[in-house]
Amino acid sequence: MLKRYRIQFPQTDVGELSQDEVYFYLLNGQGEKTKIRLHEYERIYRIPGLYEQVVYDRLKCQSPSTVTDVLKYTLSQSDQRLNELRVLDLGAGNGMAGEELKKHGVSRLIGVDIIPEAREATERDRPGIYDAYYVMDLCALTSDEREEITSWSPECLISVAALGFGDIPAQAFLEAFNLIAQHGWVSFNIKETFLDRTDESGFSTLIRELIFSKYLDLYHLQRYRHRYSLEGEPLYYFALGGKKTAHVPAPFIESLQLPD
Ligand SMILES: C[S@@+](CC[C@H](N)C(=O)[O-])C[C@H]1O[C@@H](n2cnc3c(N)ncnc32)[C@H](O)[C@@H]1O
Numbered sequence: 001m002l003k004r005y006r007i008q009f010p011q012t013d014v015g016e017l018s019q020d021e022v023y024f025y026l027l028n029g030q031g032e033k034t035k036i037r038l039h040e041y042e043r044i045y046r047i048p049g050l051y052e053q054v055v056y057d058r059l060k061c062q063s064p065s066t067v068t069d070v071l072k073y074t075l076s077q078s079d080q081r082l083n084e085l086r087v088l089d090l091g092a093g094n095g096m097a098g099e100e101l102k103k104h105g106v107s108r109l110i111g112v113d114i115i116p117e118a119r120e121a122t123e124r125d126r127p128g129i130y131d132a133y134y135v136m137d138l139c140a141l142t143s144d145e146r147e148e149i150t151s152w153s154p155e156c157l158i159s160v161a162a163l164g165f166g167d168i169p170a171q172a173f174l175e176a177f178n179l180i181a182q183h184g185w186v187s188f189n190i191k192e193t194f195l196d197r198t199d200e201s202g203f204s205t206l207i208r209e210l211i212f213s214k215y216l217d218l219y220h221l222q223r224y225r226h227r228y229s230l231e232g233e234p235l236y237y238f239a240l241g242g243k244k245t246a247h248v249p250a251p252f253i254e255s256l257q258l259p260d
Pocket residue numbers: 041063064090091092093094095096097112113114115118136137138139159160161162166167168169172
């Protein structure tokens with residue numbers, strides 16, 4: 001049973017803040033409060049159960065189950081069975097999405113995250129969920145690291161609540177996309193504005209170009225409430241499922257002119 005904390009969301013209007021700037025207070029019972037940004041994963045993961053309490057209990061995040069359902073629905077349109085898949089979980093965090101996927105059964109589950117605190121929290125709170133969990137920066141993989149991941153022959157990529165917004169950059173996503181098998185499966189979620197042509201950020205450009213490219217066959221696109229904002233407004237995302245048709249070649253990536 002995870003410990004419960006006293007948490008306070010800011011009274012003032014935080015609506016002006018971007019999604020990676022929003023914060024909450026952690027109260028210690030003696031009148032002291034610590035301000036923590038929702039994206040300060042290192043700090044949050046060090047405190048057992050805090051991420052679950054804020055993001056899942058209070059903000060009602062439903063992305064792990066939605067992305068898993070979308071993957072299942074995608075696979076149901078083929079002969080591929082989920083329990084035979086070797087899955088790479090990009091931005092695995094403290095294992096919430098991995099745990100959800102594992103409930104349905106997969107052949108192998110490999111986690112990757114950029115911060116050691118994510119792996120430590122997973123080992124502490126969800127031991128045994130992953131067959132391997134790597135702390136790596138997918139924007140700067142060494143050839144040994146790349147070989148380590150590919151030694152698992154992953155044939156499915158999932159990424160839950162980890163793409164864009166100062167989290168996983170487009171280059172890292174493309175690296176992961178290219179690490180899975182040529183005809184592998186993908187399922188991930190993105191904020192709804194990422195599909196809007198007026199959003200010209202690197203990630204939006206990548207996602208729009210990829211979805212309509214010859215490198216991915218889109219099987220399923222679902223709009224849903226990812227979670228609530230700190231002000232209680234619903235935040236809508238798309239969960240996407242598809243089949244990779246080919247590795248993305250360097251010229252395509254260069255043509256996107258992604259920021260460094
Ligand atoms: C909002 S958390 C999501 C965690 C988990 N997927 C879940 O559903 O609860 C985003 C995660 O992405 C990780 N992340 C950010 N940038 C990354 C990168 N370049 N490579 C790998 N992981 C990254 C963060 O460390 C964090 O654990």
